[in-house]
Amino acid sequence: MTDVTNFENKSMLSGAAQLFRAREHSIEVEARPLTDALPEPTIFNPPAPKRYYLYLMAPAIAVLAFISLYPFFWLIVMSLQSVDIGSSEWVGFRNYARLLKDPNFLSGWGLLLKYSAMCLFMQLAIGLMLAVIVNNHRYEKYLVTALLMPMMMAPAVAGLLWLFLYNGTFGWYHWILQSLGILDSASILASQSTSMYAIVFVDVWQWTPLITLIALAGLKKVPRDQLEANMVDGASPIRNFFAITLPNLYPVLLIAILLRFMDNFRFIDHILVLTGGGPGNSTKILPVYLFEVAFKFFKLGRGAAIALTLLIVTIVLGMILVRVFDKPQSERK
Amino acid sequence: MATVTLKNVWKYYGETPAVKDLNITCPDGSFVSILGPSGCGKSSTMRMLAGLEHISAGDVLFDEERxxxxxxxxxxxxxVFENYALYPHKSVFENMANPLRLRKMDDSTIKDRVEAAGKLLEIDHLMxxxxxxxxxxxxxxxxxxxxxVREPKLFLFDEPIAHLDAKLRAHMRGEIKHLQKSLGTTMIYVTHDQLEALSMADYIAVMHDGELQQWGTPSEIYNHPVNAWVAGFVGEPAMNFLTCDLQGNGDKVHLSHKNFEIPLLSEQIKRLNGARKAKQARMGVRPDALSISMTDPGEPSIKGKIFVNELLGGDMLVEVELEDARIRVKTTPEFNGKPGDSCHLTVNRDKWHVFDSGDGHAYF
Structure with a gap:
């Protein structure tokens, strides 16, 4: 077989070989349009004018503009002002300049990245593992139902639940950890060294099931014959998982990671209920700081500036993630 | 290279047996085809050989090793899987190198072997x-x-060319057969297409409902089917069956039907007399063992009426209407009978079969 895309060669082949070779062309060649043998219709049904669709969509666009576009632009304007209750003053980029010198802002970023990375890593690892264990298990249905329970709880309620479990006087976990000698007398949430991990633990507890659920859906679609081919080729089950299952899971894992990473940048229910950012500033991740600046101290201008930087970073990180994961399979080694 | 032996192998899915008491011995270096309709247990057999299915009972031996x-x-x-099962995220080269990489061979050996295989299969420009x-x-x-590339003991091909178009399938039949002969490795080839089995295999195992019906060379399977089911499954166009009465005794027995009365050959009478139970039997005759003429040939023949002619390029297939059935005859395109004409069919009695009307086993 020589160059299959070479069209000129085709005419030189004999009839039978031509038929055989026709199948050898890539799909693009076969999908090329053919001459239309039918006569052209004398009357065309005119397509509906584009404007018609615009009229239909107008109400939806108006609502969307009102609830999302208007506040978005207002946020940008506000970030350039010093806003107080009842008054506002144009300050240009002074809000942003101040942020760069604000230690809470910078440490907030650091803590946010650390928190988000820990949550994501643990949730992915545990979530995938659970999905593999549960997949095709005899009691799969019941196990999935049980696993999903934490996710069904409102985050604030979950926070309250764990506030009791961590409580230094009657909390279960406090008692267990102290009995095991891991913890000294300090309360879990009141210690700067443990409070962040305690919050990560709650987030992992509540949201790992989401990853499990998504990964489970992905596992069902891993082609069986590829797994079997790899087994016959000589792969062990673990090798098989990394060589076939995981690459097939990338697209669904991307969705899971995107969801969780954006949630970590937005949801602060657990932290507000459990520590409120303390002790000290040890759990004051950026969104918590933003909440404090904007809605406790009512520095709405500065709050808007923080929110905007948070938004931009979220978008950029999201785009990078999609790039990394969503490369067409042909480009990945 | 290995002799593959299946000894009393069973496969159960829950309570349902998919393979029943299968005994096969594939000689070293042979091309064995497992032939049967879908659901006959042929794929289960192959998957048990590959180790993808648990063997419910019995033993599978490669040479002497269980x-x-x-x-x-x-x-x-x-x-080789029906849907190819290629790894979509790997290049052609890496797909072919995968079994070697899993065996931790060094890069230069892998490169040599994959390139050699690529040349052999004419895909070296697609790597x-x-x-x-x-x-x-x-x-x-x-x-x-x-x-x-592996140079394994045994090849398992699970309907590998079922998804290709007819032209390419015919081409690949020859290529695969040639490949197997030049490599000399034992091959087990599962297919539902009797033409593939007949044209490629050294031995065919015909399966139906989880049971082995017949084991033999393609010509044995085609010319001496052990029962009516095998006779009807193998061969295209399919064998004609007619229910007839067995009349006569001793050394004069003939098959009697509303349209004909034809004596058996003496050799056939001997084989029939030993085993015969009923008065009725099913006659089976392939379209190419019949010949058609418009005039009375002067020997015992089947009288009928032409129902329809089908020209198949080099051959003509004539469907002939009898009192209670239609049978098909293969003839040359020059045949000039018209639908509705009455005609005479002579049977090549060396090539006809008589099956028991009960369990369908062949008397001859």
Whole structure:
């Protein structure tokens, strides 16, 4: 077989070989349009004018503009002002300049990245593992139902639940950890060294099931014959998982990671209920700081500036993630 | 290279037996085809050989070694799947190199072997492509390439060319047969297409409902089917069956039907008398063992009326209407009978069969 895309060669082949070779062309060649043998219709049904669709969509666009576009632009304007209750003053980029010198802002970023990375890593690892264990298990249905329970709880309620479990006087976990000698007398949430991990633990507890659920859906679609081919080729089950299952899971894992990473940048229910950012500033991740600046101290201008930087970073990180994961399979080694 | 033996092998899915008491011995270096309709247990048999299915009962031996409990990776078999099962995220080269990489061979050996296989299968110019950039025929070659780089003990081909178009399928039949002969490795080839089995295999195992019906060379299967089911399944166009009465005794027995009365050959009478139970039997005769003429040939013949003529290029198939059935006859395109004309069919009695009307086993 020589160059299959070479069209000129085709005419030189004999009839039978031509038929055989026709199948050898890539799909693009076969999908090329053919001459239309039918006569052209004398009357065309005119397509509906584009404007018609615009009229239909107008109400939806108006609502969307009102609830999302208007506040978005207002946020940008506000970030350039010093806003107080009842008054506002144009300050240009002074809000942003101040942020760069604000230690809470910078440490907030650091803590946010650390928190988000820990949550994501643990949730992915545990979530995938659970999905593999549960997949095709005899009691799969019941196990999935049980696993999903934490996710069904409102985050604030979950926070309250764990506030009791961590409580230094009657909390279960406090008692267990102290009995095991891991913890000294300090309360879990009141210690700067443990409070962040305690919050990560709650987030992992509540949201790992989401990853499990998504990964489970992905596992069902891993082609069986590829797994079997790899087994016959000589792969062990673990090798098989990394060589076939995981690459097939990338697209669904991307969705899971995107969801969780954006949630970590937005949801602060657990932290507000459990520590409120303390002790000290040890759990004051950026969104918590933003909440404090904007809605406790009512520095709405500065709050808007923080929110905007948070938004931009979220978008950029999201785009990078999609790039990394969503490369067409042909480009990945 | 290995002799593959299946001893009293059973496969159960829950309570349902899919393979029943299967006994097969595939000689070393032979091309064995497992033939049967879908659901006959042929794929289950193959998957048990590959180690992808548990063997419910019985033993599978490669040479003298019992391999029931070996994992697929330790059996040293290579399999080609119906849907090719290529790894979409790997290039053609890496797809073919995968079994070698898993055996931790060094890079230069891998490169040599994959390139040699690529040349053999004429896909050496596609090495850097991904499976989604290949046509069906090319994918199929890559899948075969992945199997042959290993130099395994046994090839398992699970309907590998079922998804190709007819022209390419005919081409690949020859290529696969040639490949097997030049490599000399034992091959087990599962198919539902009797033409593939007849044209490629050294031995055919015909299966139906989980049971082995017949084991034999293609010509044995075609010319001496052991029962009516095998006779009807193998051969295209299919064998004609007619229910007839067995009349006469001793050395004069003839088959009697509303349209004809034809004596058996003396050799056939001997074989029939030993085993005969009923007065009735089913006669089976292939379309190419009949000849048609418009005039009375002067020997015992079947009288009928032409129902329809089908020209198949080099052959003509004539469907002839009898009192209670229609039978098909193969003749030359020059045949000039018209539908509605009455005609005479003479039977090549060396090539006809009589089956028991009860269990369908062949008397001859």
């Amino acid at each position: 391999i029931n409990d070996l994992a697929p990776k330790d059996r040293d078999v290579a399999m 850097e492509r991904r499976p989604h950039e290949l046509s069906g025929g090319q994918k199929q070659r890559v899948a075969i390439g992945r199997a042959i």
